[in-house]
Amino acid sequence: MTVTLCGWRGWLGRFTLLLLLCHSVTYARKRKMRLEAEDEEEETNIRLPPTLRPVHYTVRLHPLLHGNHTIIGRLEVELEVLKATSRVVFHLVDIDVVEESVRVTLISKRRTLPVKRQRYDPEYQQYTVHLRRRLRQGNIYLLSLHFQSMLGNATKGFFVTTYKDKEGNERKVAATQFWPADARRAFPCFDEPEMKATFDLYLAREANMTAISNMPLVRTTPM
C-alpha cells in the first residue's frame, strides 16, 4: 500500500479530484437551561452558523476499492472562531462519524474541550458537536474525527465506476465529483462557498494503483 499526499488549495466545491484506479461538569440549573435554549433556537438553519471559519483541512482517505468499498477516513480541520459559540456545525451525507473519536482542541494549549452531545440533522445535512465550554473568539481550535462511509454508485461525492483497459479488461476507478454540494459526501466539511480553506489530502491506495489529482503531488510513501 502507498500513501499519496497532494496540496489542494481553494474551495473544495470548485474542484473535481480524480483518483484513478485507484465529560463531568456541574452546572447551575439556570445556566444549563440557558445554554440549551440557545442551542435549540440556533438549530434550525439551512446555513451553517457564521461563528466558525475553516482555515486548513487535513483529510486522509483509504477507499477499499478492491474490497467492500468502505472508505476509512480521518479529518482534521483548523477552525478560527469568529464569534464565541459552544457548537461546531458542519456538513456530511451518508458518512458515519465515530462519535468517541470526535475532539475539539485549543491548539495553542493542546487542551481538549469536553463534548456534551452530538447530533445529525438529515434535513439540513448538518452534524453538530455540542461542547460543555465555549470556543473563544479569535482562538484557533482543531476539530478531529474518524469516519467511515462507502464509495457511492452515482457520480457524486466519492464514487466507484469502471473503464476498460487496452486489453479490454474492466478496471475499477474511484473518482470524486464535488460540485455543487457533494463534497460533504466524500468527507465531513464546511460545505459553503464562502468557507474557503486550504487542504492537505492523503490517499491510501494499493501499490498497483495510480492516484491522480488536479494539484501537485507532495510525496508518495510505501507502508
Ligand SMILES: *[C@@H]1O[C@H](CO)[C@@H](O)[C@H](O)[C@H]1NC(C)=O
Ligand atoms: C469492510 O472491510 C473492512 C476491512 O476488511 C472492515 O474493517 C470493515 O468493517 C468492512 N465494512 C463493512 C461495511 O462491512
Ligand SMILES: *[C@@H]1O[C@H](CO)[C@@H](O)[C@H](O)[C@H]1NC(C)=O
Ligand atoms: C452500490 O451498488 C452495489 C451493487 O448493486 C451495492 O451492493 C452497494 O450497496 C451500492 N452502494 C451504495 C453506496 O449504494
Ligand SMILES: *[C@@H]1O[C@H](CO)[C@@H](O)[C@H](O)[C@H]1NC(C)=O
Ligand atoms: C491490484 O491488486 C489487487 C489486489 O491487491 C487486485 O484485486 C487488483 O485487480 C489489482 N489491480 C490491477 C490493475 O492489477
